[in-house]
Amino acid sequence: MLDKTFDPAAVEPRLYEGWESSGAFACDPASPAQPFTIMIPPPNVTGSLHIGHALTMSVQDMLTRWRRMQGRDALWQPGTDHAGIATQMVVERLLAGQGQDRRAMGRDAFLKHVWEWKAQSGGTITRQLRRLGASLDWPRERFTMDAGLSKAVAEVFVTLHSQGLLYRDRRLVNWDPVFQTAISDLEVESREVKGNLWHLKYPVEGEPGRFLVVATTRPETMLGDTAVAVHPDDDRYRDLVGRHVVLPLTGRRIPVVADEYSDPEKGTGAVKITPAHDFNDFEVARRHGLAMPSVLDADAKVTLAEIGAALSEDGGDPAFVRGLDGQDRFAARKAIVARLEEMGLVDRIEPHTHQVPHGDRSGVPIEPRLTLQWYVDAKTLAQPAVKAVETGQTVFVPRQWENTFFAWMRDIQPWCVSRQLWWGHQIPAWYAPDGEVFVARTEEEAQAAARAKFGRDVPLARDPDVLDTWFSSALWPFSTLGWPERTPELAKYYPGSVLVTGFDIIFFWVARMMMMGIHFMGEVPFRHVYIHGLVRDEKGQKMSKSKGNVMDPLELIEAYGADALRxxxxxxxxxxxxxxxxxxxxxxxxxxxxxxxxxxxxxxxxxxxxxxxxxxxxxxxxxxxxxxxxxxxxxxxxxxxxxxxxxxxxxxxxxxxxxxxxxxxxxxxxxxxxxxxxxxxxxxxxxxxxxxxxxxxxxxxxxxxxxxxxxxxxxxxxxxxxxxxxxxxxxxxxxEAEAARAELDWVVKLIGEVRGARAEMNVPPSVTVPLLLQGASAATMERAARWIEAIRRLGRATEVRALDGAAPKGVAQVVVEEATVMLPLAEVIDLGAERARLAKSRGAAEGEARKLSAKLGNADFVSRAAEEVVEETRERLAAAQAEMARLDAALARIAG
Known part of the structure; x- marks a missing residue:
């Protein structure tokens, strides 16, 4: 006998263990059944199940279970990502709590600690996925740094390098001064910061008393300026193009260049160009062949290494500048502004609120920094991926996300794949004493190449950097199936059927899997890309700890069961x-x-x-x-x-x-x-x-x-x-399904309409009344007779009879097909009072609708209010309008 209630806490673990131990989640490469493949977006090994995971994993599990029941050979590939910077940060903090430092212990000892941590604590999220009911093929679980995937990473790196699609270059990167590494755009978050806009006066060479005023939020980087840019069509500065200004404090002469990057409507229309510390300035410098000296080091402290020799007494203050060497960037900012004010070179200072990029984990402002890194030629790899979506080989659901994909891919920049970390896939490149680089799958291969080059054995030093985690996860759809070996799994389960993910990583992950999959497998990695939205709270607000509206899926599962959440x-x-x-x-x-x-x-x-x-x-x-x-x-x-x-x-x-x-x-x-x-x-x-x-x-x-x-x-x-x-x-x-449908649907509609009318009129459940049918056909009356017991019991009716002639006063009426069904209520309730009640409620709903409509008609409200507030207002208006319609119908049912 079933218990009175279902107990998820008792049932769910038992059933999951039964499924898993019986192999119910397993695919079968030898099966002739049509494959269905989903690759899990590998969660970070450091992670715990959050509500976003619950959404994407529930969707994937629904698809997998459904296709499995359809007879498909379903592979839902499990695995986790090594999450380079996140994992390194976790272990560094643990070691710091024990009084140990990563640099003091050295790379090998530190990595030993990371692997130990991974073995002990890295399986948290996979255990939690089981609690959600996720039917992943667990024996096939992969890790982005397991031996097989590491082999695939090396193979791809070496192949791309040999094809000229992977190279070293000196370009700007997002630099995190705390972690001392380049980071991806996804690891950068913009924060609104209240600061200042400083208008600084740069003396025009050869015209004493004339200045070119530039506006900047970062005075500390001016030491690295190599030009001032003005718009080619800006008449105010036309005579200065091709001439020079004197860079305050350093005394260096820098040119005035014409470039459309400068916006005449913004600030003064003149922009200082600091190529080594601003992404836009870097591009301007490339267009004009400008020097790119760095004036901030890896710690975001002032360094004079590249400009010290260029300091001049003529128009400069070399002693002051030398005193800045080694100062923190923000301390240097204060000192520079103070000195410029003393020199009369500050035109004005305006309060200015702007967006400043911060490292999402370190929490400090990131620095655009000019460094030597490894890059992938993403522009070349992107072209076949764009074509694959254009031709429908891969389809986005919803289709509008294809436009986002195209926008990113058609304007793609070189992909920086190196990171200055210890945890990750160490770059398979070795350097000879003269700087010659040997890219190889193994150190033995590199030594053989060096021997062939130099005619003797030479000492080689491996590149200390590791690869961006997106590099290894870009290979996920085929590396997890055994590539570069040609395995049965690879033959059967690639390409995947569908990828389920959020829109925020279309570029970082989806696009890169497309590029790598097509390049190395000759075919797209998945047929469909299903993009889901974000999980917000019930008011439409983004969940955040600061708002206190974060929901823990595990807590919800404990309270209500996994089925209810799913x-x-x-x-x-x-x-x-x-x-x-x-x-x-x-x-x-x-x-x-x-x-x-x-x-x-x-x-x-x-x-x-x-x-x-x-x-x-x-x-x-x-x-x-x-x-x-x-x-x-x-x-x-x-x-x-x-x-x-x-x-x-x-x-x-x-x-x-x-x-x-x-x-x-x-x-x-x-x-x-x-x-x-x-x-x-x-x-x-x-x-x-x-x-x-x-x-x-x-x-x-x-x-x-x-x-x-x-x-x-x-x-x-x-x-x-x-x-x-x-x-x-x-x-x-x-x-005879149609006949049965017609018969029972009529009974359901009749009883439903009668119940609705009674509820609107506040008729007590204990009161029964006859149902009078006006205009009913003989077939309808026969149907009512056949189902009279159900109509009496469920519709609270004493009888059903035909009504000939005029309707009696004081009835509520509903229409069911050709018949008008009347409920005589004059002796049961006060119809006048009911009309008044309904009319009052209708008036209140109309007032609410009018107020909300006016609010939404206010362009200022729509443009300034938070998106979720506007959406909630629209929903409230729709609800008020629906309530008006319901009450109108209720009033219309009451016959005098």
Missing amino acids: FTIASLTGPGRDVKLGRKKVEDYRSFGTKIWNAARFLEMNGIAADAGFDPAKAASPLARWVLDAANRAVADCTAALEAYRFDEYAAGAYRFVWGTYCDWFIEFAKPVLNGPDGAEKAEVKGAAQHVFGTILKLLHPAMPFMTEELWHRFGYGPECSLIRAPWPEAAPVA
Whole structure:
């Protein structure tokens, strides 16, 4: 006998262990079945399950479970990313707490500690994914630094280098002064900072008393200026183009150049060009052949190494500048501004709020820094990837994300792949004493190449840098399958069927997998890219610790069960929109699970269990045919929704059918039959009940795997842990389905409309009234007679009779097909008071709608208010308008 309630804490771990130990998640490369492949976006090995993971992993698991049930050979590839800077930071902090320093212990000893940490603590998120119910093929789990993937990384690096697509270059990078490494754009976050805009006066050479005023937020970098740029069409400075100004403090002569980068409408229209410390200035310098001296070192302290020899007494202050050497950038800023003020070279200072890039982990402003790094020729690799999306070899869902992909890929810059870290794939390059570089798969290969070059053995030093983690994760779709070996897995599961990910890493990960996959495999890495939105709180606000609105998926699972969280996510995940998740919604969908469990208990109490002998095609009663036909339509709707990645429509279709059609209507219609004498009709209704309940369990399994699996074996549909491999439901043949649909849908609509009218009129449940049908056909009256017991019981009606002539006063009326159904209420409730109540409510709804409409009509509000506030206002307006329509209909139902 089923327990009174479903206990997720007791059931979920047991079932998951059963699935995993029985190999239910495993793919089979030898199987002739059509493959279905999803590559997990590998979570950081340092990570813990957050609500964003819960979204993307639930979606992937729904797709995998559904395709597995369809008979596909499903591989959901698990694995984790070594997360270079994040992991190094974690271990460094742990060591610091023990009084140890990375640099003091040396690289080998430090890496030994990292591997130990990974072995002990690195599996947290994979354990948590199991708690969510994720059916990954765990024995195939990979790690971006395991031996096989490391071999693939070396192979790709060496191959790209030999093809001229990977090279060393001196360019600007995002430099984190705390971690002393280049970082990717994804590791940079812009923060609003209140600062100043300093207008500085640069003396024009040869014209005493004339100055060119430049505006800057970074006076400390002026020591590295190599030009001032003005717009070619700016008449104010036309006579200065080609001439020079004197750089204050250093005394260096720097040219005035004409470049369209300078905006005449912004600041003074003249821009200081500091190529080694600004990305835009770097490009200006390349166009004009300017020098690029660095004036800040790796610690973001002033260095004179590249400008010390150029200091001049003529117009400069060499002694002051030399005193800046070694100063922190912000201390230097204060000192420089103070000195320029003393010299009368500060025109004015304006308060200025602007966006400053910060390292997302170090929390300090990053520096654009000119360094020698390894780069991939992304422009060349991007072209086939762009073509693949243009020609539909890979399709984005929703399609509008293709425009984002194109925008990035068509304007792509060289990809900096080196990082000044210790944890990661060490770059497979070795340097001879004269600086000659040998790129090779192994040190032995490098030594052989050096021997061939020099004619003797020479000492080689390996490049100390490691590769950007996006480099190894770009190979994920094929390296995890055994490449560069030609494995059976590679032959069968590449390319993948779909990639599920967020829009924020389309460029960082999706695009790079496209580039690498096409280049090394000759084919795109996935056919579809499903892009989901962000998880926000129920008001549409972004979740953050500072707002206190972060939701912990594990806590939600503990409180409501994994099924409730997963179904909530499915119900809210539609194309092109963010997921507004609140605790109340998870609680509500737990109630959906309770409804299913209670329905199962009802079936059990009525002796209904799995019956393989039941043949839907032989069903003769309208009720059995109706529910079987409705199940067929639910299967079709849910399947189509999953095919289109419409998880919200899948959840909505399943919910409507299960809660509404099956639980609220079919079971209620079936009760008199089940309580009656044994016979053919009772046996048929029981057969239909169990058949459709089995269909429901299959239909819901992708989103609610635990409860459905538990009920599947408890009802005898199959052994424990077998639903996961049961076939996805297909339409069952139903005789005269249209007639059954017409009959029962009419009964449902009649009772539903009567219930709605009673609720709007505040008719107490204990009060019963007759239903008067005006204009009803003979067939309708016969139908009402056949279902009179259900109509009486569920519609709280004493009788159903035809009405000839005029309608009596004091009725509420609804229309069901050709008939007008009237409820005589004059003797039951005060209709005048009800009209007044409804009219007052209608007036309140109209007032609310008017207020919200005016708010949205205010362009200032729409442009200035937070996006989530505007969206919430629109939703409130729609709700108020819907309430007005409902109340109008209610008022129209009351006849005088």
